[in-house]
Amino acid sequence: xxxxSLILSEDDEASVRQDIVSSAHRAFDARGFxxxxxxxxxxxxxxxxxxxxxxxxxxxxxxPPVPFVDFITRPYPTGIGATxxxxxxxxxxxxxxxxxxEQLTGRKVPPPGGASRITDVIVPAARKRELxxxxxxxxxxxxxxxxLLNPISVTPSEVLVAGWHRLEACRLLGWEAIPSKRVDLxxxxxxxxxxxxxxxxYELSTLDRAExxxxxxxxxxxxxxxxxxxxxxxxxxxxxxxxLETPAFAEDxxxxxGRSARVIREEVxxxxxxxxxxxxxxxxxxxxxxxxxxxxxxxxxxxxxQRESARKLVSGEVSSIRRPKGIVDQAFRxxxxxxxxxxLDFDRQIRPLIAAxxxx
Numbered sequence: 001x002x003x004x005s006l007i008l009s010e011d012d013e014a015s016v017r018q019d020i021v022s023s024a025h026r027a028f029d030a031r032g033f034x035x036x037x038x039x040x041x042x043x044x045x046x047x048x049x050x051x052x053x054x055x056x057x058x059x060x061x062x063x064p065p066v067p068f069v070d071f072i073t074r075p076y077p078t079g080i081g082a083t084x085x086x087x088x089x090x091x092x093x094x095x096x097x098x099x100x101x102e103q104l105t106g107r108k109v110p111p112p113g114g115a116s117r118i119t120d121v122i123v124p125a126a127r128k129r130e131l132x133x134x135x136x137x138x139x140x141x142x143x144x145x146x147x148l149l150n151p152i153s154v155t156p157s158e159v160l161v162a163g164w165h166r167l168e169a170c171r172l173l174g175w176e177a178i179p180s181k182r183v184d185l186x187x188x189x190x191x192x193x194x195x196x197x198x199x200x201x202y203e204l205s206t207l208d209r210a211e212x213x214x215x216x217x218x219x220x221x222x223x224x225x226x227x228x229x230x231x232x233x234x235x236x237x238x239x240x241x242x243x244l245e246t247p248a249f250a251e252d253x254x255x256x257x258g259r260s261a262r263v264i265r266e267e268v269x270x271x272x273x274x275x276x277x278x279x280x281x282x283x284x285x286x287x288x289x290x291x292x293x294x295x296x297x298x299x300x301x302x303x304x305x306q307r308e309s310a311r312k313l314v315s316g317e318v319s320s321i322r323r324p325k326g327i328v329d330q331a332f333r334x335x336x337x338x339x340x341x342x343x344l345d346f347d348r349q350i351r352p353l354i355a356a357x358x359x360x
Contacts, residue, residue, distance in 0.1 A: 016054035018063065018077070020044050021055060025076040028086070039091050045071075046100050051079075068104045084156070085182065107156040108147045116152070116180040118171050122159045124225065131168060138303040139169035149180035153218075161188070162218040185223065192219045199257050203235040206267065207279065207288040208209070213253065213264060214271035266295060275300035276305065281310040296321050 024041035034269060045051070051071035055063040063077055072087055073081040088109045090092055091097040098109035108120050123221075146168065152163030160167065170178045183191075195216045198204065204212065221228050224246045246252075250261040250268075257264075270291070276296060282288045293313060300306045312318045 011056060014054050014062070017048060017050040018055035020048065020059070020078065021050055021077065025080050028080055028082050028090075039094055039097065042087060042091060043094075043097055045080075046097070046104070062158055079203060087221055088133070110180065110182070110288045111177045112150070114179060114181070115177040116154055116158055117177050118175060119152060119166065119266070120158045121152070121167055121178075121180075123164060123167070124155075131164065132273075134301055134303065135165050135273070136168045136172060138277070139165055139276045140172045141303075143169055144173060148179055151181045153183050154180050156184060157184055158207060161222045188219050188223055192216065192223070196256055199253075205288040206291045207270065207274075207283060210267040210271035210294070212324065213268050216253060217249045217268055221253065267291070270294045270298050275303040277303065278306045278310045281307060285314050287313045292322055293320060 013144065024045055027041050030083060044215075050066050051068050054065065055077075057063055058075055058342040066074065066078060067199055068077045069084070072082055073079060074083060075081045084105065084107065088101070088107070091101060092109055092112045101107065101109050108116075110116055143166075148166060150163070150166070152166050155161060167178060174295075195212050199209065227246055227248045247255070253259075253264045254261040274294065274297060282294070282297075287293055290313075297306050297309055300309065309318075309321045313321060335343060335346065
C-alpha cells in the first residue's frame with residue numbers, strides 16, 4: 001500500500017512555523033548547550049522564511065509577518081529576542097548561513113574569533129590617499145615580533161573605521177583575517193564622549209594625549225567624512241565650495257579642549273608618525289612628555305633611526321635631538337660626533353671665546 005503524503009492545513013503550518021521560532025528562542029535563551037543547536041534552528045527559520053508569514057501562537061492568537069531584523073531582535077514570541085551580533089557569533093563559520101545572512105541584513109558575518117576577512121574590509125576611497133608605506137612596513141615588523149595589540153574597527157557592513165595601516169600591515173604579512181571590533185554610530189558617539197572627557201579631565205602625557213587625539217580624529221572623520229582632507233577650507237569660488245556647517249577635526253577639538261588647532265595638529269602628527277617601536281621605548285619615561293623631542297622623532301621617516309634616537313634620549317646619552325639651524329647646526333653636529341676627550345678639549349678652547357664675546 002503506497003504511503004500517503006502528509007498535507008498540513010494552513011493553521012498547522014502556522015503552528016509549525018511558531019514551533020521553529022519557539023525552539024530557536026529556547027536554544028538561544030538557554031546559552032551554553034542550547035547554543036550548539038541554535039545554528040540548526042536559525043537555518044530552519046531562514047529556510048522556511050518564517051518571519052514572512054503568519055504564525056499561530058501557542059496561547060491563541062496570530063503573530064503577523066515582521067521584517068527579518070525585527071524577527072531576530074524583538075522579544076519572543078514576535079522574534080527570537082537576540083541581537084544581530086549574538087546570532088552572527090553563533091553562525092560564524094557556516095558559509096551557507098553567512099551568505100543568506102548577508103543577503104537579508106546587508107551585514108557580513110565575521111570569521112570565528114572576532115575577526116574580519118582582510119579581503120572583505122572596505123576602505124573608504126577618501127582614506128586611500130593617507131597610507132604611509134614606511135609606516136606599514138614598520139608596523140608589519142612590529143606585528144611579526146609581538147602580534148597585533150589593537151584590533152581594527154569596522155562597521156557591521158565591514159567598512160573600515162580605524163586601523164588602515166594595521167590592516168595593510170597584516171595584508172603585507174599574508175594574513176587572511178585580522179582581529180576586529182564592530183562598531184555602530186552609537187558606539188562611536190559614546191567613545192568620542194569618553195575621549196573628550198579624558199582630554200579635559202585627566203593629566204595625560206604628551207604621547208598619551210596624542211594617541212587620544214589620533215583616535216578622536218578617526219572617530220570624528222568617520223562620523224563627518226565631509227571634513228576630511230581640508231574639507232573645511234574655503235575656495236575662491238563660494239558656489240563651488242560653500243562653507244561647511246561641520247568644523248574640521250582640529251577646529252572642533254580646539255574648541256572643546258581650549259587648545260589651539262595648530263597644537264592639536266602637531267600632537268596628532270606625533271601619534272601618526274611615531275613608529276610603534278619608538279612609542280614602546282619612550283612610553284612611561286620623561287621623554288613621553290617632551291613634545292618638542294617627540295615632534296623631532298616623528299619627523300624622522302626611518303623607523304630604525306627613530307628608535308635609535310629614542311633610546312639615546314631615554315638613556316640620557318643625549319639630552320636633545322632637536323637641530324638648531326645654520327652655522328650653529330654645523331657646530332652642534334660636529335660636537336655630537338666628538339669623543340668624550342675631544343669634547344673636553346673643545347670645551348677648554350671655546351670657553352675663552354665665549355667669555356670674550358660676552359665681555360665685549
